[in-house]
Amino acid sequence: MTNTVLSCDKVCKIFDDGASKVHVLNNIQLSVNAGETLAIVGASGSGKSTLLHLIGGLDRPTSGQIEIMGKPLATLNDRELSRLRNAHLGFVYQFHHLLPEFTVLENVCLPLLIRGEPIETVQKAATEILEQVGLGKRLSHKIGEISGGERQRTAIARALVTRPQCLLADEPTGNLDQHTAHHVFDLLLKLNRELGTSLIIVTHDLQLASRLSRTFELQDGILV
Amino acid sequence: MKWKFYWREALNNLWLSKLRSILAIIGILVGSAAVVTLVSIGEMAKYKALSEFKTLGMNLASLVVNQNMDFNAGIDLTRTLIPDYNYAQSMLTLATKVANIQEVAPVATLSLPAYYAGKKLEAPIIATTYSYQTLANLQIQEGRFLHRLDRNNYFCVVGSDIANQLKNNGSNSIIGKELQLGNAYFTVIGSIKPWIGNAFISNNVNGSVFISLAAAHNFAPNLYIDTTLLQLKPDSDPDQIETDVKNFLAAKFPGLEVTVKTGKQLIVSMTHQKNVFTWMLGLIGGIALLVGGIGIMNVMLVSVTERRREIGIRLAIGARRADIQIMFLCEAIILATIGGVTGIIISLFITRIVAEFLTWEFMFSGSAVLIGFFVSLFTGIFFGIYPAYQASKLNPIDVLRAE
Numbered sequence: 001m002t003n004t005v006l007s008c009d010k011v012c013k014i015f016d017d018g019a020s021k022v023h024v025l026n027n028i029q030l031s032v033n034a035g036e037t038l039a040i041v042g043a044s045g046s047g048k049s050t051l052l053h054l055i056g057g058l059d060r061p062t063s064g065q066i067e068i069m070g071k072p073l074a075t076l077n078d079r080e081l082s083r084l085r086n087a088h089l090g091f092v093y094q095f096h097h098l099l100p101e102f103t104v105l106e107n108v109c110l111p112l113l114i115r116g117e118p119i120e121t122v123q124k125a126a127t128e129i130l131e132q133v134g135l136g137k138r139l140s141h142k143i144g145e146i147s148g149g150e151r152q153r154t155a156i157a158r159a160l161v162t163r164p165q166c167l168l169a170d171e172p173t174g175n176l177d178q179h180t181a182h183h184v185f186d187l188l189l190k191l192n193r194e195l196g197t198s199l200i201i202v203t204h205d206l207q208l209a210s211r212l213s214r215t216f217e218l219q220d221g222i223l224v
Numbered sequence: 225m226k227w228k229f230y231w232r233e234a235l236n237n238l239w240l241s242k243l244r245s246i247l248a249i250i251g252i253l254v255g256s257a258a259v260v261t262l263v264s265i266g267e268m269a270k271y272k273a274l275s276e277f278k279t280l281g282m283n284l285a286s287l288v289v290n291q292n293m294d295f296n297a298g299i300d301l302t303r304t305l306i307p308d309y310n311y312a313q314s315m316l317t318l319a320t321k322v323a324n325i326q327e328v329a330p331v332a333t334l335s336l337p338a339y340y341a342g343k344k345l346e347a348p349i350i351a352t353t354y355s356y357q358t359l360a361n362l363q364i365q366e367g368r369f370l371h372r373l374d375r376n377n378y379f380c381v382v383g384s385d386i387a388n389q390l391k392n393n394g395s396n397s398i399i400g401k402e403l404q405l406g407n408a409y410f411t412v413i414g415s416i417k418p419w420i421g422n423a424f425i426s427n428n429v430n431g432s433v434f435i436s437l438a439a440a441h442n443f444a445p446n447l448y449i450d451t452t453l454l455q456l457k458p459d460s461d462p463d464q465i466e467t468d469v470k471n472f473l474a475a476k477f478p479g480l481e482v483t484v485k486t487g488k489q490l491i492v493s494m495t496h497q498k499n500v501f502t503w504m505l506g507l508i509g510g511i512a513l514l515v516g517g518i519g520i521m522n523v524m525l526v527s528v529t530e531r532r533r534e535i536g537i538r539l540a541i542g543a544r545r546a547d548i549q550i551m552f553l554c555e556a557i558i559l560a561t562i563g564g565v566t567g568i569i570i571s572l573f574i575t576r577i578v579a580e581f582l583t584w585e586f587m588f589s590g591s592a593v594l595i596g597f598f599v600s601l602f603t604g605i606f607f608g609i610y611p612a613y614q615a616s617k618l619n620p621i622d623v624l625r626a627e
Contacts, residue, residue: 049625058540058621079544086542093624097537101240111541113229158541 003034004070005088005165005198006055011064013050013221024050026221028064034165037192037199039209042218048202051218052168055200056089057081069165086115090159090197094171096151098143098158104130104150105139108158115162129157132194133187149180153187160191166198173208185211230547234554241527245559248523252563253570255513256600260571261578262509263592266502268575268584273498274491275585276420282487283326284359284424285454285462287315287469290481307449309441314476315452316353322468324460327355331427332447334440336406338433340390347386349405350432351440351447359453360425367399367414369434376438380410383430387415403433408443410435424487425453462486506592510599517603520559524552524611528618535615536623545616552612553605560604564597571596 011028014021024047032038042048053059054066057073066073069088076084098107108126113119130136133153138146146154152172159167169188173181185208192199201212209215216223238245289307312330319325334349356362357369369381380403382390390398390412401412410433419429440447456465466484473480528535535548572588579586 053621056540079546082539082542082544082547085540091540095624097533097540097624099534099537110538113233114538114541114543114547116229119229162542 006032007067009065011061014062028223032198035196037212038214039212040202040216041209046218052170088165090164090167092155092159092169092172094174096155100143103140104154108161111162129161133157169201230554244523248520248559249563251516251519253567255516256564256567256596257571258512259509260568260592260596261574262505264575264589266505267589268587270498272584283456285486287452288483312449324457327455329353329355329359329453330449331451332449339404347433350434351437359455363417365415365417370436374436378410379413381414381434383416383432384418385430462488517607521607528611528615532623535618536620539620548616549612552615553608556604556608560600564600
């Protein structure tokens with residue numbers, strides 16, 4: 001039985017600044033099943049990040065429909081969208097976007113705390129996932145005290161601590177050297193296997209993209 | 225559960241930006257201390273004035289004859305009774321004729337020149353009866369006050385300032401000294417201790433010379449009774465007495481119009497006056513608090529700008545806009561509460577010092593504390609709403625892109 005985590009149907013995004021209209025995404029058709037991994041590649045400014053924001057419910061499409069876990073995003077209000085994002089989606093960005101004033105553990109706890117879970121449960125889950133990404137010994141370090149690779153692994157742990165159905169990663173290795181980039185990619189694939197989380201990874205790196213089950217390219221707003 | 229998280233987060237965030245938090249707290253603290261201190265001082269002043277008056281004037285009433293003054297024609301003598309010595313004699317029977325009146329003291333002020341040993345004394349002469357001592361609560365420094373049996377003896381009693389002037393001119397005791405009042409010579413039989421005043425009695429007791437009404441009538445037949453002081457029995461009804469007195473006078477002097485003022489009426493108007501004063505002080509404090517509130521808003525807006533990225537991340541990982549608003553509001557409430565409570569504690573010390581300094585009875589008004597606290601809290605919430613709203617309106621995409 002195929003289990004669709006995410007689907008896009010004729011999704012268009014037009015940025016209209018009054019003077020001119022920019023068609024960033026045109027008729028995007030996409031479907032992602034549970035546990036599937038896919039890469040989206042494309043030139044800078046091709047709309048990769050925009051697509052990821054639309055899928056993540058951070059932005060709304062001009063037309064077309066996006067469904068996550070069978071729920072059309074267009075029908076959800078702000079509150080329901082936040083809940084869905086918190087429950088089913090994880091985000092990893094090129095810049096780790098961790099909060100420097102908090103420790104590694106606290107950063108990873110945040111999504112579950114926002115959900116309102118008891119602190120003991122939250123800390124247990126966060127510690128577990130941090131051990132899985134190999135940061136079991138870095139729990140009480142501040143973000144400034146760990147390396148770039150470790151920061152990205154912390155970001156991955158934060159994205160996965162809620163056990164989302166789908167992880168959206170926007171150039172997760174873009175800021176890392178090749179060796180570390182492969183290491184982080186290995187980790188993502190390992191977690192994909194262990195947790196069954198679908199991966200949608202936006203990247204420039206075709207070599208890394210080839211390690212995923214499917215690869216799409218965005219050209220002039222069209223997914224090919 | 226979630227609330228525990230909000231408060232913990234808010235405390236954590238405030239702790240992380242200690243200096244900013246302390247500055248915001250100081251703003252609210254100054255405002256809250258100003259409100260509580262000023263209102264407490266107002267309350268203490270009110271209490272002081274009223275308590276003094278209550279001990280001296282609660283059972284007093286004064287009675288003044290209304291004059292139908294026509295500014296073109298002067299006093300209309302055909303229509304108006306002059307409150308003279310005969311009138312005063314009638315007034316003295318009030319204590320026996322009207323229930324609940326204990327003492328009566330008609331008071332006439334004579335503007336006659338007074339001399340001592342050939343030197344002029346700036347002293348009004350008050351002609352009254354022995355009851356004046358009880359009514360005005362006069363304490364005797366030396367000798368005695370006028371007595372019922374003095375009748376028209378040419379005796380006088382002097383206030384403390386006059387007594388000092390007499391002493392400056394020579395010996396220590398003033399008893400037996402002769403004062404020339406108008407054309408008559410009076411013997412000093414006593415002096416009065418410095419008198420602190422009484423809202424009910426307008427005479428300058430310390431600077432006056434007291435003689436008996438009967439003696440005054442002898443050498444100044446046209447004396448004019450300015451006012452008649454009455455002492456009422458405790459717990460009597462001043463309104464009833466006012467009616468009885470008016471009825472009594474109406475029968476005796478048809479057409480006479482009098483105004484009766486009672487201590488209770490005066491207390492009501494004094495309380496009202498002092499409350500206005502207290503509210504004005506509170507308002508001044510409130511302005512300080514307003515400035516503190518603007519400080520909170522300022523600090524919070526800076527905080528929102530500094531924490532744009534954090535807000536964006538929180539929104540991206542599933543925080544609702546309401547969560548962000550609550551987070552910032554919690555911070556504002558914590559700042560306002562700490563500022564408010566600290567301000568109240570500080571104002572406790574200031575009020576204590578002020579009370580000590582002015583030798584007032586120390587009072588810390590509970591209502592002032594409540595007003596101070598809740599106004600601080602309200603200020604915090606009110607001025608925290610806008611920054612919280614601003615924070616929740618951030619677009620996570622813009623924030624996360626702008627790395």
